[in-house]
Amino acid sequence: MKSFFHLKHFLMRSVVATICCWSSVAAAETQLIKRGEYLFHAADCAACHVAPESNKLTGGRPFTLPFGTIFAVNITPDKQTGIGNYTDKEWLKMMHEGVGKGGRHLYPVMPYTAYTLMTDADALAIKAYLFSLKPEKALPPPNTLNFPFNQRWGMVFWNWLNNPNKRFQPDSTQSEQWNRGAYLTEALGHCSQCHTPRTITYGLSSKAYAGALQMGWRAYNLTSERQHGLGSWTDDQLISYLATGKAHGKGVASGPMAEAVEHGLRYMTHEDIAAMVAYLRSLPPVAEGPTVQDGQSGSESTFSVVSRRGKKLFVQACAGCHLPDGRGRQSEWGALEGAHSVSDPAGDNLVQVLRSGTSLETGQGKVFMPGFMKGYTPEELAAISSYVLSHFGRTHEDIKPAAFKN
Amino acid sequence: MGFDLKINGVVRNLDVPPDMPVLWILRDLLGLTGTKYGCGVAQCGACTVHLDGEPVRSCLLTVSAAAGHDITTIEAIAQTEAGAKVQQAWLDEEVIQCGYCQSGQIMAATALLQHIPNPTDADIDEAMAGNICRCGTYVRIRKAIRKAATHET
């Protein structure tokens, strides 16, 4: 039995719906929807399309890009404001080529350059799942893009450059697990969309997974490089991080990564997570981006004046959750030690978390941190960040208050 | 779902959701209302209990994270040496005003003295900065901790 499945295991799931002969069409339909739901999570659709302040997929979330603001669309099957009128053919064209209904070109915030790798069956399963949801009438605000980016036809040229429009091809020299992981990571999880630097035309550069800055957050280097990337992580740490958003000694997912875990990764099977880890492990090392500092800080006498002031504020507002030594207190999600974000001298993610907070749904309930902008001055937030960086990350560079000004 | 929680030395089996914070278990299910709700987001310290001797915020301590650990609340802190000293110092210095924050303050101060029997002013600042007192009893809290510490020897 097992050998029969062996070769194309990673694709097997994609074709189940078409080859099996269920006695009832309804049962097949249910099965398809269930599979679609799983893939919907794996493709992390909700992270972008969930409406702010609700749990519905009615879109409306703004994405601020260098060339303007784009709002996520309503992906409930409402016929006027949602995706209710899409035929299967139109759906595939949208997912694979970035051309929406009526020939409108999508902007590449929608990761169709990744989804293009998805099999037709998987893409349609996701559609089946979405069509099984309750239609909701809700129109997101119109995009506000600057010329020439507000000209959708311009995307034709962008696609020539950046969207190869082809499906995933398994690498027969690699294991079945690796191939499954590659498919999940590239076609569904679209991890590269955040973690690979962009070219000048907002396409992905050739430095795959070397890390990048997206909307103020740093997506870290995922390559197998030890100092900059994931080389020093154990499999268990990686699995735990992807599945739960925390890894002992490696910190916690926050911001967009927390959303990826909350809406997508935590629903995935252990096998699939392990497959993704196997694939990530194989990424060729690129020594770029901030490095990770393990272990405790040196003596406080080496800290800057700003850092030392930051400590006073840290014990007021932060230590309640994180503990003075950063071990995290009432929850493992409060751990700071070993996190990439606290040894990145630019402090990008630290600044973001302090500015706007973060939250993550976990098996033990929601964990969250509020933003601290209203209660503290930019100077104070800069001092807290500087302290965190020097104390937990051994990075002795003060964060500037300007990072906390609007 | 059942969880075994050890509170003030007594093990209780509780059939509660895994994400339920210990604060509400203490207050609403066990009637231990000395532990207070002030903010629910680990900013005020009113809900402080000891988890294996560490001061933690019970408003964010889920039952699943607490199961299998020792929890001590204000109701039993007098049974520890440091706790009794802190309480006495609190009386002697007349620290308390409305009193709502004071369970948390006493739990934080007790943990401090258990770890550092003779704290410096900086130690006191660091250990107590997470506990808000809206009535502003800070001047007396400092004094009371110093007092409790000098009785230590």
Added chain:
Amino acid sequence: MKPRKNKVQKGFLPSSRRALLGAAVSAGSGFLLSAFLPGLPLLKASKAQDAATGAIFSPNAFIRIDAQGKVTFIIRYAEMGQGIYTGISMLLAEELDLELDQVFLEAAPADLAYVDSVAGEEETGGSSSTRDSWIPLREAGAAARMMLIAAAAHHWGVTEDTCQARNGRVFHRDSPRSLSYGELAEAAAHQAVPVKVSLKSPADFKLIGTNPRRLDTKAKIDGSARFGIDVQITGMKIGRIMACPVKGGRLTGYDRIAALAVLGVVDVITLPDAIAVIGNHMWAAIKGLEAANPRWDYGSNAVTSTNDIVARMKKASEQSGVQAVKNGNAEAALKQADIRIDAVYELPFLAHAALEPINTTLHIRQDGADVWVGTQVPGRARQEVADATGLPPESISVHNHLIGGGFGRRLDSNSIGQAARFAKQVPYPVKLIWTREEDITQDQFRPFYYDRISAGLTRDGAISGWHHRTTGSAVTARWYPEGMQKGLDPDAVEGAAQTPYALPDQLVEFVRDEPDAVTTLWWRGVGPTHNVFVVESMIDELAHQAGHDPLAFRKKLAAHQPRALKVLEEAAKQSGWGKVLPPGHGMGIALHYSFQTWAATVLEVAVEQSGQIRLVHVHTAVDCGPVVFPDGVVAQIQGGLIFGLTMALYNEITLKDGRVEQTNFHNYRMMRLNEAPDISVHIVPDPDAEIGGIGEVGTVAAAPALANALFAATGKRLRRIPFAKQFGGEKA
């Protein structure tokens, strides 16, 4: 934490206002006074309690003695941390000749017997409890003592003047006989109520003026103290309330099924503008409310922001208002001034943020109701429940509880009415809690004030013209409409209309401008917290402009106020005013007379290069007349200063799209222990003066002392609260 409603401060108010206030008192208070005269029969509720408690001697509503000698004091004020249980007990015990440790305490029920005759209702606020009780409660104790003595004298067949009360017993002077209060209780109950009560002379005080251990602290260190939120009633459920985040909005929908699906949720109930999810415990209620995902029609305030409110106020402030004080000719004097300063001061909306969030427990039945709550106004609380349920007030029992911080918030009972409208929908007792987020966003806020002030100085440093026009909400108009004086809210100008200084040409005006999107309420320090900041900052500005030392300048202007000079001198001496300070440090001074108490405060601040403000030390010299409980005075000044400094540094409530932007302590920030300055309080004795209030005095002094210190340290004059964010590294 509200102004005195009826009490007139001597010499400060125009006589017409005094007359009006007097009328207001007498109109409604005939029966109230009687409740105060010791010995008058108890009202029914208390009689019933006597039966229940086995008391046999209850000479008045405040004292009960049973046959075993157990003495119970019924305290009509809410204990919110101000130590009033102790202070009031000291008054009663002093005259009754008891030690405090012989006394049991009980919170008074809602009952006319406990109405504060000065306030005109059962109320704890305005730093008035000790002031209003100073004579009446001592009389209550003394009358009881006299009746016990009379009973003993009668029993022994001797004259009363040969008997003496001491430590809970009556002794016969000429023989070794003595009887305990318990033994005398029954006979005392049959004694005639004394017509004339003689009070102890202060020289004989054994308790008053000492520092006994506070009566409420023991239970507060071991977790056994019961605050309103700790109430537990058999069969009780717990609910979380959420009201529309925008004032005036309505509930349009919610997911009932989803809420009921949450484990432990038992009910979802609604009001037109609010929803409550009820569960077996608070966690179920919290999760249930999340699942209910309420939807709202935000109504007409949905577009309002603080900027709109302030812009309107600013416009309103351009017109003249109702005159509170007009002496001489301010405008003419200003024209002649040598130096003239025209300034605008802005004070933000403020939340109370008491550490115990709003909560009410109710059991509403067909025939009556029980309400367990901590309130500063039990009578109003009862009326709210009556209004909400249609039950007659007599059928409603209010069980008052310890309050985890009041600061004025629990002078309003709207949350109790709201809770009653929910609770009448369910048959079981229910504890309804506001989360911290609800407590801050749905608070009734200290008004925003927009003050224009102009003052002039002559060449020789005398003030030439003073024109202060304050614009803001009139809390009095909503809370106590009878207190309005022809359009003037006396609270809005308290501390501005009367200053410690000689201001021959003075015009003080009030322009009322009510914000639609928030409700306003009393806040610790009330009018003076607002006005003294403006006045004392302005005095400081003038002193610096004229090149005078701010202390000497004040002494000169207040030369006619001997008590002012005494506190100024004491604060200056204790703080070392005038000494050389390290670079970046500055000292500021503030003087004020509020709640019949004089206080001078000197604050030393340090401002770091980065703009970080560090509070170094505060000295306050205070003269509040006779002192009942000196350590209580010290504690109140310490706490009041921290409260006021927290506000001055950090606090403001702002609105965006009609919603309050601050939600919890991470964005409505509280001062922490590691920021708190050392505070020294120096009591300036003045036993013959009228007794003054103390709970709000420290709060009033904080902002002006800090603003003046910051000016001394940096040369930067702050006319807007809060201060911290006005200091930045780049600017320093």
